[in-house]
Amino acid sequence: MNSLLLLNGSPRGERSNSIKMLERIAEGWRRKGGTVEALHLARRDQFARAVTAFAEAETVLLGMPLYTDAMPAVVKEYIEALMPRVAAAKAGLRNPTLGFLVQSGFPEARHSRPVVRYLEKLAARLGSRYAGTIVRGGGGALEWMPEQANKKLWQQLRVLGEQLARDGQFGAAELKAIAGRERLGPLTVMLATLACKLPLTQSMWNKMLKENGVWERRFDAPYGPAFRP
Amino acid sequence: MNIAILNGDSEAASPFQAYLLKLSQKLKDRGHTVIKLDLATLNLKGCSGCWGCWVKTPGECVKHDGSATVRRAIIDSDLTLLASPITMGFTSALLKRAADQMVPLIHPYFVVEGGEIHHRARYARYPLMALLLDAGEQADAEDIEMTTAIWRRTARNLKTRLAFTAVASRDAEEVANELTLVA
């Protein structure tokens, strides 16, 4: 039976947007009769297991949030721990098929493209078959919207999971559809510029700042002169 | 000018460490104030994605670790030099740990800049950034280019820009001259 090693690279572990998305992909994989082992890289014991499990796996799906336009530090640590697998591949040993999920806070896919290029080359470096990278922006929608609102996304992810199980790779059309917009169109730029000036757009931050009693301190700049627009 | 060097090499006695010492001296010789932070000694706890730096202790990481030293050095500098070996095709996990904890330097509010969604600045000014990479034996020109492309975006998100990328196979004298020119 096909088994999938599902790795969650979010520092938020079980409470992350990444695992919510990865679980839907896993559902699709299971529909095709496969099994799944899921590990959180942010948990030390699971990190160690993820390193050994990589060598034995047939297919690995590594998901992560975009952190400062790249992978979170814990994901880079994991990639560095795979260094012996580069030598192994050169010595003729097989590495698993490798697919990725990169999901970001900003809505445009453009932010994630440089790290996607890196991940594709990482697969090549490991001599792994590259299954593709699922890119999805607008992580806030996962965090602050009801489950129902993301129904279409969950369905898209299940289909991608089925494709991974069936074809060993994601479908190009499905990857394109789930990534959505590469960049904002001129009209959206105009509307978004206006929207950013409305308190509503920033309301989730304001709500949290107020709940925490630090609203007055929201523009604090502990190390130098604060920005004044 | 004030130069902050963020040293992302975790190996204590590497040739790259020696190169950084030489480069720091050459920069001092040119009249610059240089602060070199060895990230490996700072006990960086890393980002857990809690958003505390934006909504609980605005501008500060809730962890109160060595990352505060990094943020202060960045804001105090005119130029921040990100120095790291390339491992598995990208700068070190250690430097990335420091980068993840740079998020307190910006503000959560969304803004549109250059046709993209970004976050608002928190500080009135930010230093220029530059990359210094030790390509070692593994990294090729494409790795350096891809690493630069990622950091160019990161610099932009940190409200500044990446002035240039240098590799440590180049003469330290030449790199010191170039760094002096950009700022």
Ligand SMILES: Cc1cc2nc3c(=O)[nH]c(=O)nc-3n(C[C@H](O)[C@H](O)[C@H](O)COP(=O)(O)O)c2cc1C
């Ligand atoms: C330290 C840090 C850095 C981030 N950097 C970016 C970024 O550069 N671009 C972006 O679009 N989102 C960025 N985000 C937002 C996350 O990618 C987004 O909130 C994501 O949905 C979090 O996923 P998770 O719950 O799986 O950790 C960042 C978040 C944190 C905490």
